[in-house]
Amino acid sequence: MHRKLFKVCMIGDFAVGKTSLVQRFMYNEFRMDYQATIGVNISKKEVIHPSLPAGRITLIIWDLAGGEPFTPVVEAYYRGAMGALFVADVTRPSTVEHLATYIRDFRSVSPHAQGLILLNKIDLLSSSPTSVDELKAVAESFGMPVYLTSARTGQNVEEAFTALGHRLVEQGAYE
Amino acid sequence: MNEPADGLDVLREILLSQDRETLRALQEELDRLKAQLDDPAALLDRIEPIIGEALARRTRANPQEVADALAPVMADALRRQIEENKDAFVAALVPIIGPLIARAVQEAFQALARRVDERIRRATSIQLIVKRWWARVRGIPPGELVLRDALPWRTIAVFIIDNESGLILAQSYQRQIFDRDPNLTAALLTAIRNFARETFSQFTKKEPGTLYELRVASYIVLMEEGPDFYVAWVGEGVPPTDAHERLQTLLTVLHQQYRRQLRDPAQQEKVQKAIESFLWKLLEEDEEESSQGTSMVGMAVVSAVLVLALSLCGWGVYRLSPRMLAYVLPTTAKHITPTPQAMWTVGVLQEDVTPYRSPDERAERLSHTLLQGSRVRVLDREGKWVHIGYPVEGPFRLEGWIPIQSIRIVSQAP
Numbered sequence: 109m110h111r112k113l114f115k116v117c118m119i120g121d122f123a124v125g126k127t128s129l130v131q132r133f134m135y136n137e138f139r140m141d142y143q144a145t146i147g148v149n150i151s152k153k154e155v156i157h158p159s160l161p162a163g164r165i166t167l168i169i170w171d172l173a174g175g176e177p178f179t180p181v182v183e184a185y186y187r188g189a190m191g192a193l194f195v196a197d198v199t200r201p202s203t204v205e206h207l208a209t210y211i212r213d214f215r216s217v218s219p220h221a222q223g224l225i226l227l228n229k230i231d232l233l234s235s236s237p238t239s240v241d242e243l244k245a246v247a248e249s250f251g252m253p254v255y256l257t258s259a260r261t262g263q264n265v266e267e268a269f270t271a272l273g274h275r276l277v278e279q280g281a282y283e
Numbered sequence: 284m285n286e287p288a289d290g291l292d293v294l295r296e297i298l299l300s301q302d303r304e305t306l307r308a309l310q311e312e313l314d315r316l317k318a319q320l321d322d323p324a325a326l327l328d329r330i331e332p333i334i335g336e337a338l339a340r341r342t343r344a345n346p347q348e349v350a351d352a353l354a355p356v357m358a359d360a361l362r363r364q365i366e367e368n369k370d371a372f373v374a375a376l377v378p379i380i381g382p383l384i385a386r387a388v389q390e391a392f393q394a395l396a397r398r399v400d401e402r403i404r405r406a407t408s409i410q411l412i413v414k415r416w417w418a419r420v421r422g423i424p425p426g427e428l429v430l431r432d433a434l435p436w437r438t439i440a441v442f443i444i445d446n447e448s449g450l451i452l453a454q455s456y457q458r459q460i461f462d463r464d465p466n467l468t469a470a471l472l473t474a475i476r477n478f479a480r481e482t483f484s485q486f487t488k489k490e491p492g493t494l495y496e497l498r499v500a501s502y503i504v505l506m507e508e509g510p511d512f513y514v515a516w517v518g519e520g521v522p523p524t525d526a527h528e529r530l531q532t533l534l535t536v537l538h539q540q541y542r543r544q545l546r547d548p549a550q551q552e553k554v555q556k557a558i559e560s561f562l563w564k565l566l567e568e569d570e571e572e573s574s575q576g577t578s579m580v581g582m583a584v585v586s587a588v589l590v591l592a593l594s595l596c597g598w599g600v601y602r603l604s605p606r607m608l609a610y611v612l613p614t615t616a617k618h619i620t621p622t623p624q625a626m627w628t629v630g631v632l633q634e635d636v637t638p639y640r641s642p643d644e645r646a647e648r649l650s651h652t653l654l655q656g657s658r659v660r661v662l663d664r665e666g667k668w669v670h671i672g673y674p675v676e677g678p679f680r681l682e683g684w685i686p687i688q689s690i691r692i693v694s695q696a697p
Contacts, residue, residue, distance in 0.1 A: 111548035113466065115448040147478065150470045168450065168470050180484070184477035188448025 114276045115188055116167045119210045120195035121203040122174030125228040128259035129195060130171050133269050138260050145173045148185055155273040165273050167191075178213045186217040191276050193268065195226045196247065198233045198256075204243050211250055222275040223252045226268055231258040436526075439502070440517040441562045442469055443537065443545070449473025452512055452545045453555045455562040461517070472497075472504065472515055493635075493654055495527070508654060509534040510680065511542060527656050535658070535674045536561060628661040629675055630690040638683025642668030649683050661692065 118126040127145050131137055134153050149171040156164045170189070176182050186192075192214055196203040207225060214221070225247045233240055240256065247254040255268040319325040342349045365372050440456030442465060449470040456465060479494045497504040505516040507530035514530050514537075523529065537545070537558065544554040634655050639646040642665045653659065653673055660679075663670035667687050672679035 113450050115450055115470070148474050150467060150474060152464060152467050152470075166466070168448075168466055170470070170474070180481040181478055184481050185474065187477075188445060188450070190448070 111190075111277075112162070112164075113166050113168065114190045114273075116169050116191040116193065116272065116276075117186060117189045117214070118169060118171040118193050118195060119214060120174055121197070121200075121206050124174060124195045124197040124200070124203050125259045126174060126193075126195045127171055129193070129226065129228060129257065129265055129268075130169055132259045132262055132265045134169075136262065138262075145171060148172050153269075155270055157270050157273065160273060161277055165277060167269070167273065178209075182213075183217055186214050189214075189218045189221050190279070191222040191224075191272050192218075193224050193226055193272060194250075194252070195228050196243075197229050198227045198240060198243055199229055201239075201243060201246075204246050207247065207250060211252075220279070222272060222279055224268055224272050224275070225250060225252050225254045226257045226264075227254060228257045228259060230256040230263060231261050434520045436518050436520040436522050438516065438518045440465070440515075442472075442515045442517075443512050443558065443562075444469045444473060444515060445512050445546075446473075446508065446510075452551065453558040453562070455559050456517075469515070472506075476506070476513075505530060507531055507534055507656070509538050510651060511538065511546065528658075531656060531658060533561060535676070538680075539674060539676065628692060630659055630661050630669070630671065630692045632657045632659060632685075633689055633691055636685045636689045638671065638681065638685050639668075640683060642666065642670070642684040646684070649681060651681055653681070658693075659690070661690070 118130060120126055122144060123142060127143075127149065128138060130149070130151055131139065134151055151169045151171065152166060153169060154164050154166050170185055172182065172185055194207050194210055194214075196207055198204075204227065211223065214223070227240070227243055227247055230240070244254055244256070253271065255264050255271070257264040257268055259265060319329060338349065438457075440461045441454070442451055442456075443453040444450070445452055449472070451466055451469045454465050475497070476494045493506070493508050495506055497506070501519050503518055503522060505518075505522060505526050507514050507527055514534055516526065516530060541554050541558055544550040545558075632653055632655055635652055637648045637652045639648055657673065658675050659671040659673045660675045661669055662672050662682070664687070665684075668684045669687050669690055670684055671682070671690070673681040
């Protein structure tokens with residue numbers, strides 16, 4: 109029997125759209141105003157897909173405040189996570205570079221967790237596909253699947269969470 | 284003929300010019316004052332510096348008159364202000380009256396407890412005498428026992444939560460009362476515990492502590508942590524005096540019997556049913572305690588029987604007690620010889636302790652910390668050090684040495 113409940117962390121710099129992605133995934137909505145996350149927001153969402161065992165799994169999503177240094181509190185929040193979505197903003201290339209640090213810190217706490225990289229705000233960068241390709245190449249060098257997402261339009265959001273769900277279940281089968 | 288007239292004009296000018304100037308100045312002053320009276324803002328500027336003093340003087344002279352005059356205006360203004368901006372009003376008042384209210388409530392409760400104590404002391408009815416005696420036996424003030432009866436502990440939920448992930452491993456809750464999502468509650472609780480533990484350990488520069496209790500409105504969450512998971516007991520009212528001991532017992536049983544199954548997703552559903560009986564046992568004990576207040580006479584009978592039984596077994600206690608104390612009192616022997624029978628000395632930790640590998644402060648410490656209140660088996664004693672094993676029953680998961688002042692010997696168990 110497979111595990112059905114998974115802890116997943118949203119990790120990345122501030123204002124890259126972590127909370128917006130969760131809101132799009134949870135409620136299929138997008139808010140234009142920016143409200144920084146303080147500490148952590150926790151949400152629960154079922155991922156329903158025919159290819160999943162019993163057709164569904166449940167994610168407990170820990171949406172962490174962006175740009176926090178790797179303190180013992182953040183380390184404690186990473187602990188026990190089975191998966192993570194590392195989020196960067198395609199309009200700020202530095203946020204993609206910073207993913208290397210986030211991934212290293214997260215791996216030091218949860219080495220066997222599954223990860224996906226989301227290059228978000230793709231809707232704001234439609235005019236220069238070359239730069240997106242470059243950023244995607246940088247992200248792929250971190251050894252995880254990369255998704256180009258837009259919390260604003262909903263592009264690839266559901267797909268990314270569902271893909272993470274699949275990876276978690278596949279990993280769970282070998283636990 | 285013009286000359287006399289001119290002369291008069293000159294004379295008039297000489298005689299009246301000063302008066303005319305004064306009159307003009309007065310007129311200007313009058314116009315300015317009139318303008319001030321007609322302009323509320325200007326009037327406010329003029330009155331503001333003196334109104335405080337004027338009001339104070341008038342209040343000193345005739346306080347009732349000022350109160351009568353201001354009350355209708357003030358009451359109306361306050362009502363309007365509260366209606367329009369409740370939050371700001373509360374924010375302004377709470378820092379001032381909050382501590383006063385808290386103190387008043389505390390004093391009222393203390394007064395109530397004193398009255399209850401006094402009544403129980405003077406009481407002659409059998410029930411109250413038994414209640415007073417029962418309170419003494421349990422080591423709590425009689426007033427508190429009465430409050431306990433008045434505000435019985437009501438269990439709302441019990442959760443077994445993974446220490447690291449915050450995911451629920453087992454649960455039991457009253458669905459008609461607890462309408463929150465248990466998984467979200469467990470995750471948030473874990474986040475709060477993580478935050479409290481790490482933040483306060485940074486402040487104190489000591490080893491991480493643990494959040495044992497959380498109070499939100501009328502709800503109380505009692506928590507005890509084991510090596511893999513912790514138990515959160517949610518309820519209302521006055522918690523049982525041995526609440527944390529019960530949680531420790533539950534944790535010990537769960538770790539001994541279900542540790543592996545709880546961590547195995549394939550067995551979680553099956554084991555949940557088995558564990559639920561333990562959780563409900565905890566709840567039933569709680570109900571038993573609540574009902575104790577209503578059957579005091581029955582309790583007195585049981586107590587009398589117990590006292591009689593204890594008296595009959597007095598010689599047995601007399602024979603066992605030196606053996607129990609052998610681990611506590613300093614002896615000349617370096618090692619205690621194990622007793623021929625399978626007798627265990629059990630102690631309760633008085634503080635969070637990270638055991639040493641040998642009885643030496645310079646020795647390496649184990650990687651796990653045992654929490655205050657944990658029950659451990661006492662294996663040996665050497666000088667100011669005690670050799671302990673955890674848990675009390677079954678194979679030890681942890682074995683090491685701790686300073687003798689960190690432990691209180693409570694009993695020997697068969």
